[in-house]
Amino acid sequence: MSTASVATLVGDRTGGRKAGAAFGDDRLWRWLTISPALALMLLLSVLPLANLFVSSFQDITWAGGDSTRSFVGLSHYRALGSDALFRAGLVNTFIFAFCAVAGQMVLGLGLALLCSKVTRGRVLYRAIFILPILIPGIVIGAIWKLMLNYDFGLINQGLALLGVMQHDWLGSAETALLSVIVVDIWHWTPFCFLLFLAGIESLPQDIFEAAKVDGAKPWQEFRYITLPLMIPTIVVTFAFRLVLAFKVFDEVYLLTSGGPGTATEVVSFTLYQRFFTEDRIGYGSAMSVAVIFLVSLLLVIALSARRGLGRT
Amino acid sequence: MNGPVSRQGRIALTHLVLVAAAAIVIAPVAWTVAAGFRTQISLLMGEFFFSPVWFNFAEVLFSKTSDFLLNYRNSLIVGIASTALCLAVATLAAWSLHRMRWPGWIVHVFLAWTLIFHMIPPVALASAWYAMARPVGLDNTFIGLILAHTTLNLPMALWLMSVFVRDVPRELEEAARMDGATTPILLRHVVLPIIAPGLAATAVLTFVFSWNEFAVALTLSMKQTATVPVAIAKFAQDFEIQYTQMAASAALSILPALLLLLVAQRYIVKGLTQGAVK
Numbered sequence: 001m002s003t004a005s006v007a008t009l010v011g012d013r014t015g016g017r018k019a020g021a022a023f024g025d026d027r028l029w030r031w032l033t034i035s036p037a038l039a040l041m042l043l044l045s046v047l048p049l050a051n052l053f054v055s056s057f058q059d060i061t062w063a064g065g066d067s068t069r070s071f072v073g074l075s076h077y078r079a080l081g082s083d084a085l086f087r088a089g090l091v092n093t094f095i096f097a098f099c100a101v102a103g104q105m106v107l108g109l110g111l112a113l114l115c116s117k118v119t120r121g122r123v124l125y126r127a128i129f130i131l132p133i134l135i136p137g138i139v140i141g142a143i144w145k146l147m148l149n150y151d152f153g154l155i156n157q158g159l160a161l162l163g164v165m166q167h168d169w170l171g172s173a174e175t176a177l178l179s180v181i182v183v184d185i186w187h188w189t190p191f192c193f194l195l196f197l198a199g200i201e202s203l204p205q206d207i208f209e210a211a212k213v214d215g216a217k218p219w220q221e222f223r224y225i226t227l228p229l230m231i232p233t234i235v236v237t238f239a240f241r242l243v244l245a246f247k248v249f250d251e252v253y254l255l256t257s258g259g260p261g262t263a264t265e266v267v268s269f270t271l272y273q274r275f276f277t278e279d280r281i282g283y284g285s286a287m288s289v290a291v292i293f294l295v296s297l298l299l300v301i302a303l304s305a306r307r308g309l310g311r312t
Numbered sequence: 313m314n315g316p317v318s319r320q321g322r323i324a325l326t327h328l329v330l331v332a333a334a335a336i337v338i339a340p341v342a343w344t345v346a347a348g349f350r351t352q353i354s355l356l357m358g359e360f361f362f363s364p365v366w367f368n369f370a371e372v373l374f375s376k377t378s379d380f381l382l383n384y385r386n387s388l389i390v391g392i393a394s395t396a397l398c399l400a401v402a403t404l405a406a407w408s409l410h411r412m413r414w415p416g417w418i419v420h421v422f423l424a425w426t427l428i429f430h431m432i433p434p435v436a437l438a439s440a441w442y443a444m445a446r447p448v449g450l451d452n453t454f455i456g457l458i459l460a461h462t463t464l465n466l467p468m469a470l471w472l473m474s475v476f477v478r479d480v481p482r483e484l485e486e487a488a489r490m491d492g493a494t495t496p497i498l499l500r501h502v503v504l505p506i507i508a509p510g511l512a513a514t515a516v517l518t519f520v521f522s523w524n525e526f527a528v529a530l531t532l533s534m535k536q537t538a539t540v541p542v543a544i545a546k547f548a549q550d551f552e553i554q555y556t557q558m559a560a561s562a563a564l565s566i567l568p569a570l571l572l573l574l575v576a577q578r579y580i581v582k583g584l585t586q587g588a589v590k
Contacts, residue, residue: 029495030412037405037466041422044463045429048440067443111333114326121327127577128334131341133584134569136524138541142548142562143344146555152358154343190337191584198585247433250526250541254548268433268527275439276531288436295431 049292056286062279076286086287088262089270090294092177096266097245100184105238107185108192109230113222115193116200126197129190137187141254144183145170148255170256173263180255180264184248192237199233200226239302246295267291341566348560355556368560379535380561383543389454390529390539391522394461398518399511401462402469406477407503411485426467434464438531445532452534460532461522468521469514475586476510477503513583516576523568540565 056076058069080086115125132140147153148169156166169179203226211221249268252258258265258273271291274284347355349364372380409419441460442451450456480503488502504511526541533542544565547558572580 026495030408030414033404033408033412033495034414036401037470040401040459040463040466041425041429044441044459045425045437048437048444049432051443052436052440111330114329117326118323118330121330125330125334126581127573128337130573130577130580130584131569132337134520134524134573134580135341135566136526136541136544138524138526138544139562139565142544142558143340145548146344146347146559147340149555152356152555154340157358186336186340194581194584198581243431246431249433249435253526254545268435271433271435271439272527275435281439281443284436284439288433288439291436292428292432296428299427299431 052285052288055282056289058282060281062281072282076283077290079283080286080290083287085262085265085270086267089265089267092262092265093246093248093267096177096181096184096248097242100181100188101238101241101245103181103185104189104192104241105234107189108237109196109234111189111193112196112200113226115197126194129193131190132187133191133194135187137250138254140183140187141251144179144186144251145255148179171260173260176256176260176263180252183251183255184245187251188241188244192241195233195237196230199230203229235302235305239299242302243295243299246291246298344559345563347556348563350556350559352554352556355559368556369564372557372561372564379538380540380543380564382536383538383540384564386454386533386537387523387539387541390457390461391519393454393458394465394522395515395519397458398462398465398469399473399515402466402473402514403477403507403511404499406470406473407499410474410477411480411482423470426470430467434525434527435531437464438528441528442531451532452537454537457529457532457537457539460528461525464525464528465518465521469518472514472517472583472586473507473510476507476514479510480506509579509582510586512576513579513586516572516579517583520569520572520580 055069057071057073059072060067060069111129115122118125135143148155150156150166150168150171153169155169160166167175169175207225207229208221211225216224247268248266249272252264252266252269253272256264258269271284271287274280274287348368349366350359350362351365351367354362372378374381405422408414409422438460441456445451445453445456450459484502484506485498488498493502523539524541525539526545529539529542530545533539540561544558544561547554547561
């Protein structure tokens with residue numbers, strides 16, 4: 001949500017060094033204020049991740065409350081390469097993430113541009129568009145499981161009115177992933193819309209006045225003024241959505257559980273099965289480490305693209 | 313071309329597209345809520361008109377086989393407790409990182425870590441947390457789930473509160489220091505009043521995210537501590553799905569979100585947009 005503020009936050013420090021001279025008297029409070037966050041981070045994020053990393057080189061079996069661990073070296077990582085389910089999950093997650101996020105970005109930007117042109121009703125539109133963002137992912141899954149139901153779902157009912165044959169959207173391999181993508185676009189387009197609208201509203205108005213005086217057409221205004229000025233917001237929203245899309249789990253869990261076959265197998269769901277259905281903790285850990293590595297790589301690419309775009 | 317008529321026409325067309333989009337957003341939710349008021353037969357027959365019944369809601373809320381009220385209570389406990397904890401921890405940390413002259417590299421490492429942490433699939437974390445919680449008896453307790461949700465939402469809360477803490481004028485803090493204010497007094501009487509709206513925005517979002525969270529709640533809770541999303545997932549996995557009851561429970565589960573949308577929309581917009589635009 002606030003990926004950009006991390007950058008601004010770091011930038012803020014240089015000013016702080018000069019101005020803060022009067023503050024430094026209580027080292028105790030300096031530590032007291034940071035330590036709860038530090039403790040949570042160390043105990044509940046660094047430690048579990050270290051645990052995950054160590055476990056990825058081990059075979060672990062639970063008996064009662066105790067675990068027995070044996071070192072297996074890199075064999076889990078080697079097995080990843082030939083794991084068809086993991087590969088299917090990666091491919092599907094990539095397809096899902098890029099299609100869904102691309103759709104959300106385009107639709108969200110379009111709606112935000114339209115909404116910025118109207119004065120009446122803007123608040124109402126925004127209130128309506130916020131709704132999906134606030135609904136639990138699992139409930140989104142439940143809603144669309146009903147909507148896409150073969151027998152009585154609203155989608156098939158609507159198609160029947162148009163004389164189109166009923167279709168088993170979630171049950172057939174050709175349309176299952178597409179359906180999940182459409183559901184995700186429905187879920188998150190409003191979020192992109194909200195950020196883009198706020199971005200457009202914060203643009204300096206005098207540039208647009210000047211462009212109008214110079215006789216710029218709406219398309220030119222968009223292409224040469226709005227779009228370049230919106231690039232930072234667009235890239236931040238894109239990176240943020242992409243990271244979330246890679247973590248997709250709730251909707252898939254309820255809508256398709258990865259099926260039919262491996263049609264909607266996504267990485268988080270594969271992880272879930274390895275850990276909790278099959279109890280293969282060591283192997284699941286190796287898979288987690290691989291996924292975290294891949295996502296970090298993507299984010300680095302996205303952020304350097306942002307820097308590159310910022311220069312032009 | 314640019315006469316008043318074509319301009320009005322363009323605005324009318326704009327409204328038309330926006331209304332259509334709003335309808336697409338609302339229709340699935342409204343249809344599902346309506347399904348909660350149908351009988352299973354009416355839904356399966358695909359009747360357009362139906363006489364509403366309360367049966368599904370009564371069944372979901374009060375039947376002996378349903379734990380939904382318990383799940384609702386659990387979600388409230390976990391949501392409120394983790395939000396309070398998360399806000400306290402994040403606000404103190406954000407203020408500390410900004411106004412307590414930490415060396416630059418510490419701030420960088422801290423923030424880089426929250427960014428990396430934010431990218432990890434919750435499912436991967438859930439397994440590690442479960443392995444940690446089980447030996448110390450924190451699995452299937454509220455404490456375990458509250459700590460988990462606090463940690464999950466900490467990065468977002470920290471970034472948001474950083475934005476709001478930075479809005480507190482340094483001069484104000486310095487003046488208070490000159491007057492001899494200690495750190496607790498400074499935080500309570502100078503910083504807190506200024507960041508209160510930001511706190512509200514962060515609180516609303518943190519609560520919603522905790523209320524919505526599924527993957528971790530699924531793994532760290534059992535029957536007595538299960539939250540609403542876990543309960544709804546159960547509906548969908550039953551051998552014979554009670555579609556209308558699933559719809560009724562879905563409708564009940566979005567009540568807090570609707571309520572917040574009505575009373576705190578300003579804060580939701582502020583929280584969601586603050587970071588990305590600044």
